[in-house]
Amino acid sequence: MGLGRTLLTTWAAGFMTLSFFGPLLFAGEDRVAERCEFTHPQVRTWSGKDFLRLRRDPSGKPVALETAIVRFAGIPTQGRQAASTQSRVPTTQRHVEVDLIGVVHLADPGYFRFLNNHFRQYEAVLYELVAPPEARFAPGEAPWDASWWGIVQRIVTGMLGLQFQLDGVNYKAANFVHADMTPEEFHRTMRDRGESSWQIVVRAIAQALEQGQPAGPGFDELWKALQLRGIQRQLALRRWAAEQFGDLELAIRAVEGPQGSTILSERNKVALVVLRRELNDGKRKLAIFYGAAHMPDLANRLQAEFGLKAESCLWLTAWDLSDPPVNGQK
DSSP: OOHHHHHHHHHHHHHHHOOOOOOOOSOOSOOEEEEEEOSSOOOOOOOGGGTEEEEEOTTSOEEEEEEEEEEEEEOOOOOTTGGGSSSOOOOOOSOEEEEEEEEOSEEOHHHHHHHHHHGGGOSEEEEOOSSOTTOOOOTTOSOOOOSHHHHHHHHHHHHHTOEEHHHHSOTTOTTEEEOSOOHHHHHHHHHHHTOOHHHHHHHHHHHHHHHOSOSSOOHHHHHHHHTSOHHHHHHHHHHHHHHHTSOHHHHHHHHHOTTOOIIIIIHHHHHHHHHHHHHHTTOOEEEEEEEGGGHHHHHHHHHHHHOOEEEEEEEEEEEEOSOOOBTTBO
16 A cells, blocks of 8 residues: 555655755756746745655656745734744834745755855855754764664665765855754654654554555666666666655655644744844845755745745756766757
């Protein structure tokens, strides 16, 4: 009934929600895939497909895994939900812009190079990282994670020919502002909420049984990809892995459950407290730089608690899945 696929979905959700740590194959530096404008901004319910998508060619073959930057703008107001929080929404009457930069945590190195340049336009980039606020790293300076999770990440990243976020992003940038829990806060919140990683696995299995047989590639296709060599093997593995991200909503539901979770919604609340502080300090052009799985909840909260509306979006190529050049031509 799709149990194996669901376990892979849980694995994918972990990559998108835990910010921790490969050679470039054929990805260019121009990562912009599409620009869009919302001519009539309105309040809407945001979902995973608004921040992560798999683009295909006319034959149905995947050619890119893409993530979105969505700009919210307006004059911040004190929404109904914000009125009950300890940190009040700024009452400034100045127009502000807040970009939600949803990412995957392993990608082509060119994707992270593009983001490093893109970040320069903001007065503040509120970033995701469960770490002490003073833990700031230049690309490649982050300590190596020797846990089983870190080892698996390194192996998978090498097999896909990708790069980990901490190896590619400059966290020492002057405009970077820590907007996440510390490790102590994270573990305390999970303990207080009675959460564990096994709960996520159980919910993921339950989701799989409800969904039935998945339509995407299964383990037969994975085995075929592993039989290839060189660039063809990396490309086949990338395409197979990208298909596992196809239903971000399934991954979000597996993590969140009916009461939300520390991994997603509780950390989002921390990020928005920092956003309120930065707005109160007079900043008007900001970004929230978090995993794509966080973004639907953040977008809904920006609408409900800040009164901001989406104005535009920018789709970026995170994984180039196109065929490698042959004799210098794609």
